[in-house]
Amino acid sequence: MATTAFKGNPVHTSGELPPVGSQAPDFTLVGVDLDDVSLSSFGGQRVVLNIFPSLDTSTCARSVRKFNELAADLDNTTVVCISKDLPFAANRFCTTEGIENVITGSAFRSHAFAKDYGVRMSDGPLEGLFARSVVVVDEKGKVLYAEFAPEISEEPDYDAALAVLG
Template sequence: MAVERHGAVTFKGNPVTLIGPELKVGDQAPNFTVLANDLSPVTLEDSKGQVRIISVVPSLDTGVCDLQTRRFNEEAAKLDGVKVLTVSVDLPFAQKRWCGAAGVENVQTLSDHRDLSFGTAYGVAIKELRLLTRAVFVVDQNDKVVYVEYVKEATNHPDYEAPVLAAKKALGQ
């Protein structure tokens, strides 16, 4: 049975339960299987050897999530050698439609709707809502976690600069 972390974050001011472990800097990044916009499976292994910024959002169809994904899309355009992934439980079809409408081309959106593989491995699955809480992870070329932020209030913005700096540091910049 997965670890449950009661009150680890709030959603609209209400404490919620996160399923899965709280990852820390230095941890080995857990593998996961999510779906790309074309329904093909995507794992952490698929981007092995690259620095990855993993931006986690509850739903692309909300204001903060929309802005977070657009911001990391802008950052991704400036970061050579860094792969930016956005994970939510939105359906792959909705993610594809959103990316097209938003002109987002530098971030790969991935859906964890099928079995919450990412959410439970990274400790971001909200038990009460079957959504992912807002978080940002940076994983280096050796699959080590080098940056973690679980946003305490899921409707607030994450820190945008710290994960970019952590990604640059992982690249040796």
């Protein structure tokens, strides 16, 4: 179990992020079109996983906007924004905000992603949702970067996450 914070109060997660150097666990999430979104479907590409509690919070919305902006300049890289938000809500958000450079994935159908990536908050006011974190995976599925944000109510460290991509 990892520890992060929400507004300065400790929050525990259901596990740990996959360690740097390990093989990233495959996953199956639900895209806005209700089709599967899986890590293996991006074979041969680098993948940035932007994991967060909900698009209905200002910080999470800002992180999706920022990764959308950054993704436009990333070669051979897909950014997947992951939460438990329903695909309909993600589609509405992306359409309204003009988000076109990232893919959203909802974990509403399965608990496997939360278990395999250790991101489910096990206490605190957002218990059950995902802790803010970023995982970067290379073309062969190896984890290059993995970090829980120290404070869930703050944006992730974009520079540190993307620095591993060169």
